[in-house]
Amino acid sequence: MNTRRNSLLGILVLVLSLSALLVACQQEETGPEDSVLVQDPHYIMGSGLYKRHCAGCHGEQGEGRTSLGPQINTEEWQAGITDEDIREVILTGRRVAGTSMDSFEGVLPEDEIEAIIVYVRTLRE
Ligand code: HEC
Secondary structure (H helix, E strand, O other), rough: OOOHHHHHHHHHHHHHHHHHHHHHHHHHHHHHHHHHHHOOHHHHHHHHHHHHHOOHHHHHOOOOEOOOEEOOHHHHHHHHHHHHHHHHHHOOOOOOOOOOOOOOEEEOOOOHHHHHHHHHHHOOO
């Protein structure tokens, strides 16, 4: 009788610790990445630069502004563009395509453009 109760207790402890482990793993997956990123100096610098130079047309969260700049915060958009492409657009601007986005080449130094790319990568709806 006692042994049976003990093994039941054992199973209960095992189940409880497994579910605790599972919860911990799930938190691992979603939580920390963002907070680590928020402490990344590129992210902090990029956030300020983005607000100053890009948000006027693309919106504070990349949601876009009608007739000013397209939305750049959807999953599809993020998946469909490389860092290289983003750098290219920032450097050449989109006047070439007949739009209002100026080239930032010579306006922003290379490290500021890098920081903006890091920040743009974090934009989500
Ligand atoms: C004066 C308004 C304006 C400003 C300021 C501006 N953009 Fe743009 N941006 C546009 C427009 C308009 C387009 C659309 C170009 C097109 O349709 O080809 C565009 C296109 C883009 C694209 C390409 C989108 C795509 O799907 O191909 C990226 C990336 C981008 N901008 C990033 C930025 C970043 C980063 C900044 C700040 C450094 C910035 N833009 C500043 C207006 C602006």
